[in-house]
Amino acid sequence: MNIHSFSFFLFLKKKNKIMSKIDKREEIIKTAMELIAEQGFHGTPMALLSEKAGVGAGTIYRYFENKDVLIKELYNEIDKKFKAFLMENYPHERPVRECFFYIGKCIIEYFINKPLDFRYTEQFHNSPYGIEFRRNKLINLTGEDYFCRILFEKGREQQVIKTIPLVIFFDLAFAPIIWAVRDHILGFVTLDEDLKMQIVSSCWDSVKM
Amino acid sequence: MNIHSFSFFLFLKKKNKIMSKIDKREEIIKTAMELIAEQGFHGTPMALLSEKAGVGAGTIYRYFENKDVLIKELYNEIDKKFKAFLMENYPHERPVRECFFYIGKCIIEYFINKPLDFRYTEQFHNSPYGIEFRRNKLINLTGEDYFCRILFEKGREQQVIKTIPLVIFFDLAFAPIIWAVRDHILGFVTLDEDLKMQIVSSCWDSVKM
Amino acid sequence: MNIHSFSFFLFLKKKNKIMSKIDKREEIIKTAMELIAEQGFHGTPMALLSEKAGVGAGTIYRYFENKDVLIKELYNEIDKKFKAFLMENYPHERPVRECFFYIGKCIIEYFINKPLDFRYTEQFHNSPYGIEFRRNKLINLTGEDYFCRILFEKGREQQVIKTIPLVIFFDLAFAPIIWAVRDHILGFVTLDEDLKMQIVSSCWDSVKM
Amino acid sequence: MNIHSFSFFLFLKKKNKIMSKIDKREEIIKTAMELIAEQGFHGTPMALLSEKAGVGAGTIYRYFENKDVLIKELYNEIDKKFKAFLMENYPHERPVRECFFYIGKCIIEYFINKPLDFRYTEQFHNSPYGIEFRRNKLINLTGEDYFCRILFEKGREQQVIKTIPLVIFFDLAFAPIIWAVRDHILGFVTLDEDLKMQIVSSCWDSVKM
DNA sequence: GATGAATGAGCGTTCATTCAT
DNA sequence: CATGAATGAACGCTCATTCAT
Structure with missing residues (x-):
């Protein structure tokens, strides 16, 4: 062969x-x-x-019933796979900070290895589908989002995370990571292990109390 | 009249x-x-x-030669207007931290007041045009990007900003702000003066040394 | 059971x-x-x-070889059933007028009770199939059409039916009945026993000498 | 030339x-x-x-907005032209019988000379469009239909037309004429002047008191 | 220069029919 | 024999672009 x-x-x-x-x-x-x-x-x-x-x-x-359904289904496939990856070894019992770092590393790891998934997701989020989807998500948090909310609430309670709205927490915590992954995939930067850690660590700096 | x-x-x-x-x-x-x-x-x-x-x-x-050209031209118009707004009172001589806060506040202020410009920009960035455009921008920094690079380099030199690539600096500094503006425009959160300051401040936390 | x-x-x-x-x-x-x-x-x-x-x-x-064949076959099924119904008690030996009334009543009775058959037949007649079919029918009269021709010829001979072409006899005799059944099925009128009789009787008025 | x-x-x-x-x-x-x-x-x-x-x-x-609209518009064009033809010399002041004959002759004359209009009309009437259309027509009689209703009511009043529903009057009066025109157009019979008169006359026989 | 009617390639989608199982 | 997944030609319709006026 x-x-x-x-x-x-x-x-x-x-x-x-x-x-x-x-x-x-x-x-x-x-x-x-x-x-x-x-x-x-x-x-x-x-x-x-x-x-x-x-x-x-x-x-x-x-x-697939039609193109729209195909597009949404595709997104769900990616989402499902990512959630599975994230939840596989999620350190539920560990401190907030450790969980935060775990999530950040997961996002980077997963999408750097699946650039197509990443670019698809980006397209999806920035489209009529994405907005509709985002609205539903904020109302009814599930999967990784649910973890994040729990994490956020635990962090608030323990006074390790700033007093900010959940939505803003998401923005501070994940926007730079997502953008960095995009830049890596587009070849504008290369994320080595040190840099990955530095990025997640910086995000933590921005949300920690 | x-x-x-x-x-x-x-x-x-x-x-x-x-x-x-x-x-x-x-x-x-x-x-x-x-x-x-x-x-x-x-x-x-x-x-x-x-x-x-x-x-x-x-x-x-x-x-406009064709639709594509129109779309790019439109983006340039927004970009030009934003740059003008940003540069109008840019505190060139003030410390890095102050400049950083000035830029952050400007982004929020400008796009919250021009939601159409914001939504247009988002659409543009997330499209074949956007990627091409971004590539050019990183090669040939101009306008606000040029300011940012100067700021970044000054910050590095003075050891007030972390040792990270320029691209990553952009991501940490501006991604959360952009996302927060988006969430404000879509109605997922309301950015009052305190919250705006908190966001910019958090971004600073993530890039400062 | x-x-x-x-x-x-x-x-x-x-x-x-x-x-x-x-x-x-x-x-x-x-x-x-x-x-x-x-x-x-x-x-x-x-x-x-x-x-x-x-x-x-x-x-x-x-x-069925294909959809066209199925459609034609379906029509033949209806036609066969109707002919059987018509011929079951056909008063061959009675006067022309009585036969005429019998046929008229049969058409109304049969199709009012089988609105699907009626609507199918209407669709069929008004389509490329229908014209082709009609052509064949006039060349080679069979079943109820054959009865009708016999009736017509007998009526002519006995000078109880007007001197008109066979085709026109069909039109005068049956068109109003068919249309009335359609109106009944579509709910534009309700055919009670009196009205049914009146219609058939009126058709007779139009063909009788 | x-x-x-x-x-x-x-x-x-x-x-x-x-x-x-x-x-x-x-x-x-x-x-x-x-x-x-x-x-x-x-x-x-x-x-x-x-x-x-x-x-x-x-x-x-x-x-035309779409195919459906085109189809309906086409029908309206024919309908309008036919109504104009009918109303051009309509003998409003003459007896019911004369009006009846006028209408019958008009239908035959018009459609024999415009076989495409006729076949189009037939297709239209026998289709989802046709049924919808017919429903509207019965509710809101206009043009030739309005004349016919007036004629019918006048005939009823003067006791020259049978006591039957309006719908049935239409069926008796016009169905044979329409069918005869169809047979002429399809070549199953040739309507000369005598035959035309005989048909209209027979229809009158079926509705007259 | 400005117009907008005309264009036709290209789109998403359907469905009669086939054929490997 | 019966099946139903697979097919792909054909459909109604859109829209970026052109060009005669």
């Missing part, structure tokens, strides 16, 4: 339609994420998506 | 086409910004723009 | 696919008629039909 | 875009009516229509 035989397998996969049902859905999701991350929602016509994913145009609509 | 005669003037302006060349360009820019800020690039067809601006569809193309 | 066990049978029929070959064909025909009568040919995708009929999409094509 | 130079003119008309605004709308209406009359609503894609009409695909949408 070498690179050539693997290519030949891919050839079969595309041409001989040996993709299973799950394969198809996965292929669509993967291709859509790549295309949208790189070209944006409007730079990714369904026809291009179907072509690159190696499926018929109508096939996409078996898995 | 009363409200009625002014309305009549507007009527003439739209219906009798007595707009001068400069008027036309201004009208197009103003209308485009409003529409795009509210509906997005793709929710703003050129036909709608020309209608709302009170000019012919073809006329837009006399002032 | 009670209502519950019958429901259970239906459940089996749909879910466990114990429908026989004839059951399947019947189910497709019945469902297709309902759907098309209510939604029209173009409001009835094959996928919807297969779903509502409880069969696979491909299965329909084992019984 | 001969056939060739005329063809050349048509060539210019199509290729050099010398059609005026009104020409374009007319061309679209004319072409749409031809195509739909012959192929049906669903046999007439907008692309085919635009091609045959010699206009761009988008141009149709400058004149």
Whole structure:
């Protein structure tokens, strides 16, 4: 088994339609994420998506009601995966500061290794979908957001975090991290281990009491 | 001159086409910004723009080569206005910390009062245009960015700012402010004077040595 | 055997696919008629039909070559049933007038009780299929049409029916009845026994010598 | 000026875009009516229509909001023209019987000379549009329908018309005429002057007291 | 210079039909 | 035989751009 035989397998996969049902859905999701991350929602016509994913145009609509639903579903997939990653080793019982650093490192680690997920997420957040989504999120915090709120409230109670609104806490804590990840992905800076730590640490400086 | 005669003037302006060349360009820019800020690039067809601006569809193309150019030009207009605002009373001779606070307050003040400019800017930054633009900016710092670099370098030299890359300095210093303004505009939080100060101050905490 | 066990049978029929070959064909025909009568040919995708009929999409094509054939077949089914109804007690030996009244009453009775059949028929007649069909019918009169021709010729011979072409006889005799049934089904009028008689009688007035 | 130079003119008309605004709308209406009359609503894609009409695909949408609107507008055009024809010499002051004959003759005359209008009308009436339309018409009678109602009421009052609902009067009076026109247009019969008179006369027989 | 009617490529989506299972 | 996932041509419609007036 070498690179050539693997290519030949891919050839079969595309041409001989040996993709299973799950394969198809996965292929669509993967291709859509790549295309949208790189070209944006409007730079990714369904026809291009179907072509690159190696499926018929109508096939996409078996898995996703329409383009909007596909876009939201894609975001949910990323969100779910990230939350799972975050919660896997979350140090629930450790001090607020340690939890804060854990979250910051997770965000950086996860998205630096999944640049497509990151760029997709950025596009999503900055779009009509994103605003609607954000509104719902603030009303009904779940997953990592729920952790963050707990963290925030615990920090407030213990007087280790400043007296600020939750929303502002999010902004101070995570905005620089997100921007730094973006700059890393776009090649404007390289985040080594020291720098990562420095960034998270600086964010902590901005919220700690 | 009363409200009625002014309305009549507007009527003439739209219906009798007595707009001068400069008027036309201004009208197009103003209308485009409003529409795009509210509906997005793709929710703003050129036909709608020309209608709302009170000019012919073809006329837009006399002032802007195509839609892309118009979009970039619009951004430059905002950028120019913001820079002018920022530089107007910039305390060049004062300490780094004071300059930093001045910039932070300026960003908040300016964009809270110009939510359309803010929303336009956000849309722009998060689009193919934005990335291209950002790349150019980092290579060739101008205006407020130039100030910021000077500030950063001065801060480094005086050992009042952490030893971090310039890009990361930007992220730590301004990302939370931008996000907070966004949350204010979207109604997720209300930035009063105390809170504004607290945010800028927290950003300073994150970059100061 | 009670209502519950019958429901259970239906459940089996749909879910466990114990429908026989004839059951399947019947189910497709019945469902297709309902759907098309209510939604029209173009409001009835094959996928919807297969779903509502409880069969696979491909299965329909084992019984009907394609959608066109299905549509024509459906019409033939209705036509056959109506002819059977008409011929069941047809008073062959009675006077022309009596036969005429019998046919008129039959049309009203049959279609008022089978509004789906009526609406299907109307849709069919008014479509490319309908014209083609009508052409064939006039060349080769069969069933009720054959009766009608016999009736017409007998009426002519006995000088109880006007000297008009057969086609015009059909128009005078049946058009008002069909239209009246349509108005009844659409709820624009209610045909009680008196009114039914009055309509048929009026049609007779228009063809009688 | 001969056939060739005329063809050349048509060539210019199509290729050099010398059609005026009104020409374009007319061309679209004319072409749409031809195509739909012959192929049906669903046999007439907008692309085919635009091609045959010699206009761009988008141009149709400058004149008609969408296909549905186009279809209804087309019907209204026919309806308007027919009403004008009918009302032109309508013998308002003459006896009911004479008015009845006038209307019958008008229907036959008009639609025999405009077979496309007739076939279009038939398609329209037998479609979701038609039913909606008919419902409105019965509620709010206008134009020829209004005349007919007046005629009906006058006839009732003078006891020259049977005691039947208005709707049934319409059915008896006009259904055979419409069907006969259809048969003429489809070539199943030829309506000469005698036959036309005989049909209208027979319809009168069916409604007269 | 200004206009806006006209354009047509391109979009998201549907659905009759096929064919591997 | 029956299935239903997959297909892709075709649909109605949009909109950035052009160009005759």
